[in-house]
Amino acid sequence: MFFSDVVTIMWRDWIVLRRRLKKFILSRLVTPVLYLVAFGWGLGRNINMASGSYMDFLVPGIIALNTMNVSYMSITTVHAERVYHKSLEEYLSAPIEPSAFVFGKIFSAVIRALISTALILCVAKLFGANLTFLSGAANVINFFCIVILNSIIFAAVCFCAAMKVQTYEELGQVNTYLLMPMSFLCGTFFSVKELPEAVRIFIETLPLTHTSQLLRTGFDLNSAAILCVYAIILMWLSVRIFKRLSN
Secondary structure, three states, X not given: OHHHHHHHHHHHHHHHHHHOHHHHHHHHHHHHHHHHHHHHHHHHHHOEEOOEEHHHHHHHHHHHHHHHHHHXXXXXXXXXXXXXXXXXXXXXXXXXXXXXXXXXXXXXXXXXXXXXXXXXXXXXXXXXXXXXXXXOHHHHHHHHHHHHHHHHHHHHHHHHHHHHOOOHHHHHHHHHHHXXXXXXHOOOOOOHHXXXXXXXXXXXXXXXXXXXXXXXXXXXXXXXXXXXXXXXXXXXXXXXXXXXXXX
16 A cells, blocks of 8 residues: 555656656756866866766766755655645545655655766766766666665755745755755765865765765765665654644
């Protein structure tokens, strides 16, 4: 019953996405292409990395950044359903588990993030990136597991925010004060080792830092465990908040 409820929520969101798939694909290509041109081709030509070209260093960071943004933005509709459209009440009155609704919404965001990731990998290959982090079956599995974990984390962050804030402006502030700093400081465009020690220690507690690291260097038990803890806590918190709303 729980699984079928999750699938029902995901199927409903997939139907909506399928109708807008071309627009979604085009919109998801704009920012990565700009990053690849400006940083990969432009700035990156003057940067030498010990592990390879700057383009190869940049692509995993763009993927980490993109999955964070896509998964977060995919859940913002829940806020509109709760505050403006009042359609969230239909889900609350439907014979489905509240936790199934939460899981369905979050994994719908994961699907969008995976589609976006596939697009970036294709574009990066056209730009000349080597994609060595995808060499071998184990690395491919690790890569997509980390992408899924990162997407779950930030989809859950947005779900919690969507259940609490009252306006789009407040939801945007979460993006400004939380996502925006992580976008530039968490190892997406440069190594966190270059930061002052006090700043670096704090940055290394944030999930996007571990996502960027894992996508570049492969599996690391400590970083993977940290992401799993973030995902479990945020999913649990999302379900708890939604259950309170349903009561």
